[in-house]
Amino acid sequence: MSHSHDHPSNEDCADYLERIVYFLDNELDEADCSAVRLHLDACNxxxxxxxxxxxxxxxxxxxxxxxxxxxxxERVMFRIREVQVQISEG
Structure with missing residues (x-):
């Protein structure tokens, strides 16, 4: 690896893992996307x-x-109706 910095801290990872969800949904701006990509490159x-x-x-x-x-x-709907009958009779 060509990265010279230390491994990210657990707090960093928690923050990035939160952002990964938004990254996957394309809901981050370009600066955040770049930061997430850099972190993923450095953090296996x-x-x-x-x-x-x-x-x-x-x-x-x-x-x-x-x-x-x-x-x-049809089988699922039949089973749902069976359970509904059991509940209403119970």
């Missing part, structure tokens, strides 16, 4: 957390855009 634990959050976000986004098969939807 934060980079791993960033990669994990990015992966989870991609999986959730993909699963939200897929429709459940009709048979599954």
């Amino acid at each position: 634990p934060c980079l791993e957390k960033y990669d994990l959050q990015r992966t989870v976000k991609a999986v959730v986004a993909r699963s939200c855009s897929e429709a459940a098969p009709q048979e599954l939807r």
Whole structure:
């Protein structure tokens, strides 16, 4: 690595981990984006957390855009109605 500074403190990492969420959602201005990128380049634990959050976000986004098969939807709705009946009789 070409970085000459020491490893960031835990407080720094906590601050950056908070900002990573906004970074992933493209809600930071360019100066903050640059700061987050620099930190991720220098801090492997934060980079791993960033990669994990990015992966989870991609999986959730993909699963939200897929429709459940009709048979599954019917089974889920049937089970919800069963539970509602049990609650109202209980």
